[in-house]
Amino acid sequence: MDVFAAIADPTRRAVLDLLARGPRNAGGIATEFPRLTQPGVSRHLKVLRQAKLVVVTIRAQQRIYRLNPEGLADLYEWVAKYQAIWPETLDSLGRYLDARAGGVKAKGKKR
Numbered sequence: 001m002d003v004f005a006a007i008a009d010p011t012r013r014a015v016l017d018l019l020a021r022g023p024r025n026a027g028g029i030a031t032e033f034p035r036l037t038q039p040g041v042s043r044h045l046k047v048l049r050q051a052k053l054v055v056v057t058i059r060a061q062q063r064i065y066r067l068n069p070e071g072l073a074d075l076y077e078w079v080a081k082y083q084a085i086w087p088e089t090l091d092s093l094g095r096y097l098d099a100r101a102g103g104v105k106a107k108g109k110k111r
Contacts, residue, residue: 003074006051011036012044016067019054023066 007013011033018024018032030041045065048054052071057064 001050003051006047019067023064025062
C-alpha cells in the first residue's frame with residue numbers, strides 16, 4: 001500500500017493526527033474512535049503499517065504504535081514540490097477572505 005492510498009481515508013488521517021501527539025497502544029487508539037470496532041481499528045492500523053507510516057513495538061501484551069518519520073518522506077517530497085506556490089496562493093486567499101470579511105461587516109452594519 002502506498003502512502004497516498006493510505007492517507008486517502010479520513011479515519012487513517014485521524015489516526016495519524018492522534019499519533020502525532022505521541023505513541024499509543026492499540027486499545028488507546030480504539031477508544032478515540034468509538035464508532036469503529038476493534039477489528040476495524042486494527043485494519044486501519046495494518047494499512048498504516050503496510051504504508052510504513054507507523055511502526056509498532058510489542059511490549060508484553062500491548063502493541064504500541066508511533067509515527068514513522070521515514071514513512072512520511074514520500075508525502076513530504078510530494079508536498080514540497082508545491083510549497084513554492086504557497087505564498088502567492090495564501091496571499092490570494094488572504095485577500096479574498098479580507099474582502100469577504102469586509103463585505104460581511106458592511107452587511108452587518110446595515111442591519
